Amino acid sequence: MRIFRRRFRAADHGAGAPARLRAGARESSGVAPVGPVNGYAVLETVATLPISTWRYLWEPPGVRHLGPMAQDWHAAFGFNQDDTTIPVVDGLGVALVCIQALHRRVEELTAEVDRLREAASVNTPDAA
Numbered sequence: 001m002r003i004f005r006r007r008f009r010a011a012d013h014g015a016g017a018p019a020r021l022r023a024g025a026r027e028s029s030g031v032a033p034v035g036p037v038n039g040y041a042v043l044e045t046v047a048t049l050p051i052s053t054w055r056y057l058w059e060p061p062g063v064r065h066l067g068p069m070a071q072d073w074h075a076a077f078g079f080n081q082d083d084t085t086i087p088v089v090d091g092l093g094v095a096l097v098c099i100q101a102l103h104r105r106v107e108e109l110t111a112e113v114d115r116l117r118e119a120a121s122v123n124t125p126d127a128a
Contacts, residue, residue, distance in 0.1 A: 039101030045076050046098050 050072050053064045067086070068076075074083035079090045 037097050039097045039104070042094060043098045043101040046094060049073070049076050 049068050051066065051068055053066050054069065055061070055063045055065060070086050071083045073086045073090075074080065077090065077094070080087050
């Protein structure tokens with residue numbers, strides 16, 4: 001299921017595509033991959049991250065946001081240079097790697113349940 005329509009497809013990265021797409025997004029965007037991420041470790045960090053409701057000082061008292069404090073985020077991950085903001089891209093990245101880790105864990109548990117059911121059906125005499 002595709003939610004958003006892409007403007008350019010991989011096959012369209014020829015003469016009609018913008019130069020940044022022809023050159024490759026990583027090469028022209030200034031993004032340099034640093035290394036793999038241990039999703040389970042990130043998931044464990046997120047599981048211990050304090051989450052609370054809060055508001056900016058300039059907002060009315062009835063306004064509430066939900067999430068970690070930037071100082072706790074910085075202490076947990078140290079992605080950005082200061083502890084006063086949580087960059088949206090980092091929040092999205094952490095959320096996505098946690099979803100991937102949870103998906104892998106569900107797949108592992110599903111396989112284990114299937115193995116246990118198989119073993120139980122082999123070791124259990126028929127009721128008939």
